[in-house]
Amino acid sequence: MATTDLIDLAIETSKKAYVPYSHFPIGAVLLAKGGQIFTGVNIENASFGLTNCGERTAIFKAVSEGVLDFEELIVYGETDKPISPCGACRQVMAEFFPQDLKVTLVAKNKSTVVMTVKELLPYSFTDLE
Numbered sequence: 001m002a003t004t005d006l007i008d009l010a011i012e013t014s015k016k017a018y019v020p021y022s023h024f025p026i027g028a029v030l031l032a033k034g035g036q037i038f039t040g041v042n043i044e045n046a047s048f049g050l051t052n053c054g055e056r057t058a059i060f061k062a063v064s065e066g067v068l069d070f071e072e073l074i075v076y077g078e079t080d081k082p083i084s085p086c087g088a089c090r091q092v093m094a095e096f097f098p099q100d101l102k103v104t105l106v107a108k109n110k111s112t113v114v115m116t117v118k119e120l121l122p123y124s125f126t127d128l129e
């Protein structure tokens with residue numbers, strides 16, 4: 001699937017976000033090697049700290065299905081500038097993705113910023129091994 005189609009899927013996916021507290025839906029689309037696609041949304045909780053971000057939902061869905069080889073990640077948020085993943089999600093990306101994996105960050109108006117995992121989390125803990 002082309003990145004533009006994955007962006008549309010991320011926007012569509014964000015409609016499933018469970019966001020009764022923030023009203024800030026996120027949609028993530030994770031493309032695995034071989035073409036399998038895993039979607040993820042943010043899932044909030046009355047105990048706010050238990051919230052799971054869209055990026056981590058997609059990654060955890062894939063890993064729990066035994067899929068560990070990934071091609072690219074798309075993240076959509078209803079922001080003016082392309083969404084910026086939180087630190088926890090960057091650390092989880094560093095755990096499961098190659099450093100040069102392409103991450104496309106998408107804004108409300110579909111403008112994008114494309115970054116690698118290494119750019120999102122330089123000098124990461126996983127670099128030290």
Ligand code: THU
Binds near residue numbers: 019043054075083086
């Ligand atoms: N959130 C994500 O799911 N991904 C991001 O990249 C940024 C933040 C969620 C967490 C929470 O449900 C809401 O957005 C507001 O912080």
